[in-house]
Amino acid sequence: MCFQRKFLAVPESDLVVAGTGHSGFINGWFQHLQANYGRATIDELDAYASSIFRESVQAEGGLSGLTATIYHFGYSTQEERYIGYAYRSEQNFRSDRIQQDALGFKPVVPVTLNGNIRFPDSLIEIILEQQRQDRLLPLAERVGIGGEIEFVVMSERTIHVETVHRFSSYEAESIHIEQRTDA
Known part of the structure; x- marks a missing residue:
């Protein structure tokens, strides 16, 4: 038992990342993101997040029967507004654009x-x-x-x-x- 924050604010990228489900997977993404992509925009992250998630799960031999969803919320410099994406293990971490104003x-x-x-x-x-x-x-x-x-x-x-x-x-x-x- 422990208290666990399941979101990470990345102000230098104008990004908030959150997760539900497998806490080890979520924390692993937080650490990987901070170590390797701390200045990446939401637009840049969306280009490769799905493949990173799939490769990570494959390397670990699965999620031990659990599920995980990672959410990215941030300012899109391409669209000049805030947008969001969900990456769900049940959908093989396919990039899923979150409906605006939902x-x-x-x-x-x-x-x-x-x-x-x-x-x-x-x-x-x-x-x-x-x-x-x-x-x-x-x-x-x-x-x-x-x-x-x-x-x-x-x-x-x-x-x-x-x-x-x-x-x-x-x-x-x-x-x-x-x-x-x-x-």
Whole structure:
């Protein structure tokens, strides 16, 4: 058990990278990106990300039965606006352009947003419901939603990250993690 941030802000590239699923794969991409492509734009990354993901999974012999999705959000110098891509293991990491002005979240939960979406409050509502649904699952099937919620805004070629919520279980989980690392 540990707290894990599953996104990386890369301000020098006006890029945010996020992931769901296999944490080792996600962290591996974060490290590889920072070490080798720290100044690459979203347009440049899209040209070779799919092949890097496929080669990485093949070299490791698969994802151990898990799935992974990597998301790239950034400013396209070619289009002169912010765009996004998803690379899903279930689709062999094919580059999939994310629909503009869309709201997506994973895991999917039944949340009705009444057209009056307010950020970050609506985001917090969704994630609290994700945590509630996750806790109903058997322990082996849980994804483990907790810690803190960080809200990322990309605008006018800047990236702003703000912690907007701390789960009520944060302190107890933090103590548990510390006790495990001390042992």
